[in-house]
Amino acid sequence: MATPSVAVPARPRGARLRWGRLPAWLRYLLLLAALVGIWQLYVVWRDPSPLLFSGPRDVAEAFWAGWKDGNLARVTWTTLKILGIGIGIGAVVALTLTAFAALSQIGEDLLRMLVAILNPLPGVAVLPLAILWFGLNTNALLFVIANAAAWPIAINLDTGFKTVNPTIVAVGRNIGLSSRRLVTDVLAPAALPYAISGLKTAWAFGWRTIIAAELVFGVAGAEGGLGTYINNAKLFLDIPRVFAGLVTIAILGLVFETLFGFLERRTIVRWGMKTST
Amino acid sequence: MGLRTNLLRRAVAVAVVALVATAAGAGGTARGASAAPAPEKITIAYQFGIGYAPLLIIKQQRLLEKAYPGLKVEWKQLASGTPITDGIIKGDIQIGAMGTGPMLVGWARGTNWKVIAPLDEADLWLMVRNPSIRTLDDLRGKRIATPTATSIQAVALRKMAEVKLGNARALDSSLISMDHPDGMQALLSGQIDAHFTSPPYQWLELGRGARALGKSYGYFGAHSFLVTVVTQAFYNQYTAFSNRYYKLIKQSIDMINKRPGVAAAILAREDATETTPAQFKRWIMRKKSLTFTTRPRGLMRTAGFMNKIGLLNKVPRSWRELVFPPVYPTKGS
Numbered sequence: 001m002a003t004p005s006v007a008v009p010a011r012p013r014g015a016r017l018r019w020g021r022l023p024a025w026l027r028y029l030l031l032l033a034a035l036v037g038i039w040q041l042y043v044v045w046r047d048p049s050p051l052l053f054s055g056p057r058d059v060a061e062a063f064w065a066g067w068k069d070g071n072l073a074r075v076t077w078t079t080l081k082i083l084g085i086g087i088g089i090g091a092v093v094a095l096t097l098t099a100f101a102a103l104s105q106i107g108e109d110l111l112r113m114l115v116a117i118l119n120p121l122p123g124v125a126v127l128p129l130a131i132l133w134f135g136l137n138t139n140a141l142l143f144v145i146a147n148a149a150a151w152p153i154a155i156n157l158d159t160g161f162k163t164v165n166p167t168i169v170a171v172g173r174n175i176g177l178s179s180r181r182l183v184t185d186v187l188a189p190a191a192l193p194y195a196i197s198g199l200k201t202a203w204a205f206g207w208r209t210i211i212a213a214e215l216v217f218g219v220a221g222a223e224g225g226l227g228t229y230i231n232n233a234k235l236f237l238d239i240p241r242v243f244a245g246l247v248t249i250a251i252l253g254l255v256f257e258t259l260f261g262f263l264e265r266r267t268i269v270r271w272g273m274k275t276s277t
Numbered sequence: 278m279g280l281r282t283n284l285l286r287r288a289v290a291v292a293v294v295a296l297v298a299t300a301a302g303a304g305g306t307a308r309g310a311s312a313a314p315a316p317e318k319i320t321i322a323y324q325f326g327i328g329y330a331p332l333l334i335i336k337q338q339r340l341l342e343k344a345y346p347g348l349k350v351e352w353k354q355l356a357s358g359t360p361i362t363d364g365i366i367k368g369d370i371q372i373g374a375m376g377t378g379p380m381l382v383g384w385a386r387g388t389n390w391k392v393i394a395p396l397d398e399a400d401l402w403l404m405v406r407n408p409s410i411r412t413l414d415d416l417r418g419k420r421i422a423t424p425t426a427t428s429i430q431a432v433a434l435r436k437m438a439e440v441k442l443g444n445a446r447a448l449d450s451s452l453i454s455m456d457h458p459d460g461m462q463a464l465l466s467g468q469i470d471a472h473f474t475s476p477p478y479q480w481l482e483l484g485r486g487a488r489a490l491g492k493s494y495g496y497f498g499a500h501s502f503l504v505t506v507v508t509q510a511f512y513n514q515y516t517a518f519s520n521r522y523y524k525l526i527k528q529s530i531d532m533i534n535k536r537p538g539v540a541a542a543i544l545a546r547e548d549a550t551e552t553t554p555a556q557f558k559r560w561i562m563r564k565k566s567l568t569f570t571t572r573p574r575g576l577m578r579t580a581g582f583m584n585k586i587g588l589l590n591k592v593p594r595s596w597r598e599l600v601f602p603p604v605y606p607t608k609g610s
Binding site: 049050051052135136137224232235236237238 | 359362366382383386387388420425426427450453468469588
């Protein structure tokens, strides 16, 4: 009498049409090609001023030229370097605070307080203050990135620590682990899914913050990163290069999406802490 | 009898022109429509410095409004040539006052503008305050402020770098964008190491312990500093107005050169700071570093250099390609 519940659909979605049968990479490629086609059509049909908008051909040319002469590679590396160091600093701060919070009530209160005050601050809003304190140099950028990264990591890590299976913690205490070892050997691995989630969020915030901060910063010249590259291109009214910079940002976003997925599959998915990415 | 016929003829001509202009205007855009006498509203943008004096006199004396009753003029003081370029591209600004640097960059990129009236020539100074900075080489890795990366100051800096350091781009990584007042404050408070600026800021900084590490005239010869531009479309549509505007600028420059006391008093009234008329008079009479003229000078040389180091992708064949007809008789370069 009981109707068998179907947990899995009888056939994959869209399988009636040929679309669903195509492999994932091909589907995405075709969609991308269609979008680029629409872009090109718009440029040909509406003929917008080259000072305002560029077509895919010009952007591709600028993109290729930028990579060939090494400029795009150099500025991308500069941005990633600052971003990496900034997130590193933020992660260290977050880890310290969360460990403290996991082990004492006052630490918990301190963490809650700091998160409530500092998390809502957008990185770019802190930038003028950072410039005042640290001067017109990379340190101001690092401070802003660290601030943008620390709080997402801290929040996620804190949740991670709190949702650790209390039985495991009890076992740890039972076998006489010191507080420090409790944190490093029990709490930390158990909180890994949350840590990675926090890292992903910190990365997204940090990425947006540094591009925006570089644009606000307005440093022109060789030492700048991707945001500066885009800003400079705009100053010289080289709109294809502006678009090429944006395309680079999009590609990097994709690359890191993939990298994070890879990391997750190798650790938490394999360990059964997350079903799939 | 003859007069009445003439008047009648003129009245008919004006009526026809008005009809055609209205018809064309009603068509939606003003692309190459028959020239209207003057726009109803106009936005003029300028920046910071005494170099804009001819424009400021027009502003203070309301010369445009007097010449065209009913004309609404909006004045905007912006930080650098960059927002002015954006404004002209977008159509928010009709007359833009900027350095020759941004003017050339825009011209080469297809903004379709030209100089309607140059304002002056000026020797631009690279100011430093720290006694340990003795040569250009000492500025490597330090912070140098210019109004924007395309500014004539930034171009002059690259010329200095090419001559003194062998590489025009050697100091590129030190460039920071700041408008002149902010830059002056930053230099005097030690936040930046060098300020490539213009009159009167360079003189003010000189008086407050800074010194000039280099001067642009030494590298480019005497050269134009500020110009006012309008788009080709604007000139085509409002030719009479543009020509009149050129005449008003020339008139103001004549006043500055021939009656500096009067000009200084006007500038002091226009100015928001507490600078006295006597101070203005001293400034506008420093003819060695600042000369008000509608003759453009050194445009081809500047363009050639900018093209050589990759800041400009197109070079004019003659200076006349950069200016509108009223400027031709000045025999510029």
